[in-house]
Structures are given as structure tokens and as C-alpha cells.
Amino acid sequence: MIQVFNLSKSYARDSAAITDITFKIAKGDFVYLTGPSGAGKSTLLKLLYCAEQPSRGQMLINGLNLTRISPGRIARFRRVLGVVFQDFKLLNSRSVYENVAFPLEIQGRRSVEIRQKVYQTLKVVGLEHRLNRLPLELSGGEQQRVAIARALVVDPLVLLADEPTGNLDPEKSEQIIELFRGANARGSTVLLATHDREIIRRHPRRVLTLEGGRLVDDRSP
Amino acid sequence: MRQSPFLSVATITTVAVALTLMAIFGAFVGNLQEMARRWSRDVQVVIYLDQPPGQKTLRTWLDHIERQPEVERVTFVSQPEAFNRFRQRLGDDADLLAGMTPDILPASLEIRLQEDFRNRQGVATLANTLRSNPAFADMRHGQDWLERFESVIRLLRASSVVLGGVLLFASLFVVANTIRLTLYARRDEIEVMALVGATPFFIRVPFVLEGIMQGVIGGGVALTSSYLLYRAALSQDMAVWLRATGLEQLLFLSPSAQVLIVVGGGALGLAGSLIAVFRLGRA
Ligand SMILES: Nc1ncnc2c1ncn2[C@@H]1O[C@H](COP(=O)(O)OP(=O)(O)OP(=O)(O)O)[C@@H](O)[C@H]1O
Ligand SMILES: [Mg+2]
Numbered sequence: 001m002i003q004v005f006n007l008s009k010s011y012a013r014d015s016a017a018i019t020d021i022t023f024k025i026a027k028g029d030f031v032y033l034t035g036p037s038g039a040g041k042s043t044l045l046k047l048l049y050c051a052e053q054p055s056r057g058q059m060l061i062n063g064l065n066l067t068r069i070s071p072g073r074i075a076r077f078r079r080v081l082g083v084v085f086q087d088f089k090l091l092n093s094r095s096v097y098e099n100v101a102f103p104l105e106i107q108g109r110r111s112v113e114i115r116q117k118v119y120q121t122l123k124v125v126g127l128e129h130r131l132n133r134l135p136l137e138l139s140g141g142e143q144q145r146v147a148i149a150r151a152l153v154v155d156p157l158v159l160l161a162d163e164p165t166g167n168l169d170p171e172k173s174e175q176i177i178e179l180f181r182g183a184n185a186r187g188s189t190v191l192l193a194t195h196d197r198e199i200i201r202r203h204p205r206r207v208l209t210l211e212g213g214r215l216v217d218d219r220s221p
Numbered sequence: 222m223r224q225s226p227f228l229s230v231a232t233i234t235t236v237a238v239a240l241t242l243m244a245i246f247g248a249f250v251g252n253l254q255e256m257a258r259r260w261s262r263d264v265q266v267v268i269y270l271d272q273p274p275g276q277k278t279l280r281t282w283l284d285h286i287e288r289q290p291e292v293e294r295v296t297f298v299s300q301p302e303a304f305n306r307f308r309q310r311l312g313d314d315a316d317l318l319a320g321m322t323p324d325i326l327p328a329s330l331e332i333r334l335q336e337d338f339r340n341r342q343g344v345a346t347l348a349n350t351l352r353s354n355p356a357f358a359d360m361r362h363g364q365d366w367l368e369r370f371e372s373v374i375r376l377l378r379a380s381s382v383v384l385g386g387v388l389l390f391a392s393l394f395v396v397a398n399t400i401r402l403t404l405y406a407r408r409d410e411i412e413v414m415a416l417v418g419a420t421p422f423f424i425r426v427p428f429v430l431e432g433i434m435q436g437v438i439g440g441g442v443a444l445t446s447s448y449l450l451y452r453a454a455l456s457q458d459m460a461v462w463l464r465a466t467g468l469e470q471l472l473f474l475s476p477s478a479q480v481l482i483v484v485g486g487g488a489l490g491l492a493g494s495l496i497a498v499f500r501l502g503r504a
Contacts, residue, residue, distance in 0.1 A: 051416060071421075078418035089413045106419045150417070 236439025396493030436490020
């Protein structure tokens, strides 16, 4: 499902955020991406959802070559992705409901279906009582769950999550991981960046470890 | 999409000011044109006769003149008629004519031209034909100054096109930049939409629609304020001045020009937002 070959990315000329990374993730897999702060986890994910362009190397998702994708097709490609951003990236002028409904509206789904889907997903993340709030009226953890709901609501082919439990207590973190496991069980391929060792210990899966922009470990339980 | 009220007001105001100026200028030129039209309707060729003609001669002349293709109507003004008219025009000063007889004023033939011939060419052709009769030596017409007046109007109209172009261009520039500020203020939101998979088209359409709407509102404001100015001008005591120019009524913009003001506002908003949105694409 995800194939990465000799991928490199440097923001500035002399410092590389990602250096020569190669790996494959099969359809339906659940993979952790870990490593110390500044290792390049977010950068790798940004490359995968086409927010940054690689300096070198190739990436394919679902057979689509992302290194040669035209700007017009990026939008279409992103619709099969669910992305949980490290800084949430919610639409702050829109309500919780509208934020979660947005990806479905883009896809042109029928409004009955949108309403059902949004309620269902918000219930899953435990925010069904916050529908009409604006994101900035929510706690950090609640905002994070809105971001997760928005990623899950489209039943994504690939789910990319950047520190989705960063602001949550262990109990909530556990619930969130259950959400991702559920999405994975329904067919989404999951790549989850985290430096929460506890989560990985409790739900052991394949782990990719980055350090200084290099892939230093690729281990399956 | 919810936009900052300040920027919306800025766009609407820009469009309104530009279009109000254009409406006022348009109404001004329109009134001058109407004035010229009325004056040209009065353009006549007048032939002063040295000797009042006999009945029979007069009949022949009138027939001859009326047969000319340029002529709409010809009227004979006898010496007593001319005298009476003159006395009426003097009004209170009519006693100046005390002791004078009608034969101090010449009889005349007043010729009204067909509408198509009320110009230099038409008058010249008619004059050439009629000059073959030695009795018609003293022929007068007010064509030259009218032509001059019309060329002034043409100049005004040309400069109104130039002025309008400059105004439109300037306001387009301001509108495009204001909408660009709006886009800039919402760049985070735009980025998020794109990251979640919204196409550039989907993201931009609301801004363009908003631009059109603000433009139409600006056009409406321009129409309203220029109409209020027109009413204000009417309520000033302008009747005397207007009658002197031959206009019975100060005219407002024609209905089609009124529609054009509002549609023009919409077009300004459309063009401005398209420019802004196009630049976003390149940024
Ligand atoms: N937009 C950017 N411009 C320049 N340098 C950047 C940019 N984004 C990231 N970097 C650099 O690239 C390196 C990798 O950053 P990245 O955000 O991918 O790390 P990370 O593994 O996600 O860290 P964290 O766990 O703290 O989120 C860092 O050295 C960072 O300073
Ligand atoms: Mg990161």
C-alpha cells in the first residue's frame, strides 16, 4: 500500500530532515513510526500527504506515484487519506460538526449520509455533546479528538496520524488507540507516529524507528 | 464563507465610489446630449425676403421648397406676423415700437428640416438648390455653432470613456487587493481545506461569489447615491437655468444605464476576486 524508496528531504541546503529512507507497508497493516523529537517523523508524514516535496527518491501510495503527481490530482488523492495532524489543523471558524462534515462535503456525499456519519463518528470519539462548539472553545484533548474524527469519518484507505495521543492522559490514549485499531480492522492501513513507548508496549505491532532522519530500526513483534 | 466585515465594507465602498462618479458623469453627458438633440430639432433655415411676394409667387415658392427631400415643413411669416412676434417678445418694452409700421421687418420663409438632414451636409445641399432663386439671397441658419457644440459633446464622451476606464482600472486594483487581503487573512483555513482534499476550485468559488455579491451591492449603493444626488439637484431652483438651455427636465440615467451600473459592480467584483484568486494559485 505504501512504498518508499531512497527518500530524502532537506528543508535547508546543508541539513537533511530525512535521509535515504526505504520501506514498504502492506495493505491493512498497522505500523508505528517512532524516534526522538526532531528525528523526522512529521516530515516523513508530510511527504506522504504531499504537503512537502521530496528532495530525492520515490513514494507510491496505492500504486499512485506521489513524486510525479500534478497539483490537480493531489486534492483527489488526499480524499482517500485520513490525516491527523500534530497541530490538529481544524477550521477555527467552523463548529465541531462542520469540521467533521467537511471532508464528506468535499466528496459530495448526500447530506443525510453526512449527518449520520458525522454523528456516529463524533459519538465514537466521545464528542457528540460538543457538536456546536467552535474548536477554540474546546480543550486540547477534545480538539485532538475532533481532528481524529475528521480523519476517521471518510473510512480512509490510509490513515496517517502524527502524535494523535500527544495531549491525552493514558486512559484517553488507550481509547484513541482503540479507534485506530477499529479503523484498521475495517480495512484502513495505519501509519501512526508516536514516541509513547507505553502504547507500543501494550499493543505491539511493527515499529519503524527514525533517528536523525535515518531509518535505524524496522522491527516486527 | 464568513469574511471580515471591514474588508467587505472596503470592497463595497470602492465599487460604490467609482460607479457613483461614473454615474454622475454619465448623467451629465446624457443631459448635454439631450440638450443638443433638442436644439438640433429647432434648427431651421430662414430666408428673409426683400419684397413680400404676391399670392401666386408665394404658392410656387412654397411648393418648390416643400418638394425638396430635406424639407419637413415650410412656413411663410408675413411682415405683420413678424412684427407681432417681435412685439410679443419685447413684452413690457413693446411701447418702443410705438409709431412704427410692420414694414420695418422683412417677411420670411422658415424651413424645418427632416430629422436626417439636420446637419451641415443637409443644410448645404438645400441651400445650393434654393440659391438658384435670386429672391432667396438672404439665407440664414444656425448650423455651425451646433456642430461645434456637438463636437464638444463628442470630446466629453471620449474623455468620459477614458476617465471611466481609469476609474474602473483603479477600483479593480483596489478590489483585487482587498480580496487578496481577505484570502491572506484566511490562509490557514485555506491551507487546511486543501490538506483535507478540497480542490482549488472548491476553495475559491466562495470567494468569487462573495466578490460578485459585494460588487453588486456596491453598484446598488452607487445607483442609490447618484439618484439621491440627482433629486437634490432637482430640488435646487434650477428651473430657470434649465429652460434657458432648452431642457424641460433634468434627466437621470436611462434604465439600461442603471442596470449597467449594477451589473458593472458585479463584474468588478467578479474580475477583482478572479484576479485575487488567480494570484493565490501562483503563490
Ligand atoms: N518547515 C521546516 N523548515 C525547516 N526545517 C524543518 C521544517 N520542519 C521540520 N524541520 C526540521 O526537520 C527536522 C525533523 O523535524 P520533524 O518535525 O519531522 O521531527 P519530528 O520527528 O516530527 O519531531 P517531533 O517528535 O518533535 O514532532 C527537525 O530538525 C526540524 O527542525
Ligand atoms: Mg512531529
